[in-house]
Amino acid sequence: MANTSNPFSEDTISANHEPFVLAGGTVHDPATGRDGVVTDLWVEAGRIVEPPADPDRFHRVDAAGLVVMPGGVDLHSHVAGPKVNAGRRIAPQLARARRQGQPAAVPTIHNTGALYAALGYTTVFDAAIATGAAAIASLELAELPILDKGFYLLAADDAQLLAALDGNDPTTIKRLIGDAVGQGGGWGVKVANPGGPAFWKRARGDHRDLDTPLPGFGLTGRSLLARLARGVAAAGLPHPLHIHTANLGLPGNWRTLAETMRTLDGIPAHLAHVQFHSYTGGNLDADSFGSGVAGLAAWFNDHDGLTLDVGQVLFGETVAMTGDSAAAEHLAHTTGVPWHSHDLWLEGGCGVLPIAYKEKSLIHAWQWAIGLEWFLSVADPWRLVLSTDHPNGAHFTAYPALMQLLGDAAFRREAFERIHPAVRKRSPLAGLDREYSLQELCIITRAAPARIAGLPQKGQLGIGADADITLYRPSGDLAAMFAMPAAVYKAGQLVAENGHCRATPTGRQLRAIVSG
Numbered sequence: 001m002a003n004t005s006n007p008f009s010e011d012t013i014s015a016n017h018e019p020f021v022l023a024g025g026t027v028h029d030p031a032t033g034r035d036g037v038v039t040d041l042w043v044e045a046g047r048i049v050e051p052p053a054d055p056d057r058f059h060r061v062d063a064a065g066l067v068v069m070p071g072g073v074d075l076h077s078h079v080a081g082p083k084v085n086a087g088r089r090i091a092p093q094l095a096r097a098r099r100q101g102q103p104a105a106v107p108t109i110h111n112t113g114a115l116y117a118a119l120g121y122t123t124v125f126d127a128a129i130a131t132g133a134a135a136i137a138s139l140e141l142a143e144l145p146i147l148d149k150g151f152y153l154l155a156a157d158d159a160q161l162l163a164a165l166d167g168n169d170p171t172t173i174k175r176l177i178g179d180a181v182g183q184g185g186g187w188g189v190k191v192a193n194p195g196g197p198a199f200w201k202r203a204r205g206d207h208r209d210l211d212t213p214l215p216g217f218g219l220t221g222r223s224l225l226a227r228l229a230r231g232v233a234a235a236g237l238p239h240p241l242h243i244h245t246a247n248l249g250l251p252g253n254w255r256t257l258a259e260t261m262r263t264l265d266g267i268p269a270h271l272a273h274v275q276f277h278s279y280t281g282g283n284l285d286a287d288s289f290g291s292g293v294a295g296l297a298a299w300f301n302d303h304d305g306l307t308l309d310v311g312q313v314l315f316g317e318t319v320a321m322t323g324d325s326a327a328a329e330h331l332a333h334t335t336g337v338p339w340h341s342h343d344l345w346l347e348g349g350c351g352v353l354p355i356a357y358k359e360k361s362l363i364h365a366w367q368w369a370i371g372l373e374w375f376l377s378v379a380d381p382w383r384l385v386l387s388t389d390h391p392n393g394a395h396f397t398a399y400p401a402l403m404q405l406l407g408d409a410a411f412r413r414e415a416f417e418r419i420h421p422a423v424r425k426r427s428p429l430a431g432l433d434r435e436y437s438l439q440e441l442c443i444i445t446r447a448a449p450a451r452i453a454g455l456p457q458k459g460q461l462g463i464g465a466d467a468d469i470t471l472y473r474p475s476g477d478l479a480a481m482f483a484m485p486a487a488v489y490k491a492g493q494l495v496a497e498n499g500h501c502r503a504t505p506t507g508r509q510l511r512a513i514v515s516g
């Protein structure tokens, strides 16, 4: 086994830019309808190309016996900007490798790219960059090697845009969104706790529903969501409004998510880390706190406009970081750990604190079970994206363990037996036997996030697609299989083999082209 805390190998080989054919691999490519088809993929100049008339020009790479998928696409992660640096500062012990073979909770920017690539991921988005931090985030992302990368801007924290939303002025809303994304070099727009920052800035408080007007405005969280989502669609951004709704982490917050979904019915929008927004109860006790997933997922399945990512919690130490300062303060006061908050009076804020998720904790066990319940309850995998909200729910290097929990019901049952007994007794997860197929795992880690992000060149291996390709050795041990790809190609270049980086090309920055 390679040491994943040090993915750089001494014996780097020269980059292979020659045209090549990946011969005889078992291809999983949901976008082109190939589900385990043995076929050849022809690669030239960084793209998948038609079988050529002069095949002898193409170097042959034997992929027989290997599973071939598009490179992974992470739609919601936190890898750059002030909150990530605050995470390194507040938990320095977690910023280093914790144990041999275990990566840092908040790796350096260089290791972040190397670890993602070694895992078979070739595209990543940072989900929350304040407009004032766009320039520094761009500079940092330029240092993230190998992957193509972009970010979503917290544009609605801007005073001018907030005023335009309050005045319900679609022309100005569209222009300000276009200006923010164009000037900031962003890919999309994120809203974290709609309207919440206005309450936070005024009184260090928060609102508890979507219908209380923001201090000094007629605008409510609900009207902000609908107007902003329409504005993002009108601005022609590739990715719809990315939403972290109000009341993150609070008991009873399933109602807020239900209202958020109803508000956005018929408007393009993506719901982030729904696990953190799906709790019943009025308190954090065994009789009250629980899962609201069943009703939420039933509504989601019946209304096909929205998409979501889960934000799965996995047990272990990590760092929570969010643009939702009120949620971070609440969590810090609940857990009693030191925390970091900044930008109180400026336009974007963040809260950062260390957290350790434990199997025997009632709340953490519920969070774990609720995330899995979401994965197993959404009928259409094309509308769902695998995420841990890295590093909030778990580190991205834990994705393979999550894939095993989804694809192996026996493994999941064993894990279920170890969690808090009150959760075992009440969680609907006990009755869910669904297992994700390789094809479905491919959809939620590649095809769906690429489609939802608005990246037609990615998450697929059809003619003309980017030659971002991951090769796996098939195994019944899905965690082992997905943790250690046999080979990873980025734009046709071999970048990782067996957990070691082989090359560190720069990768492209993904910036939305904003039309005037």
Ligand SMILES: [Zn+2]
Pocket: 076, 077, 078, 127, 128, 272, 273, 389, 392
């Ligand atoms: Zn997030």
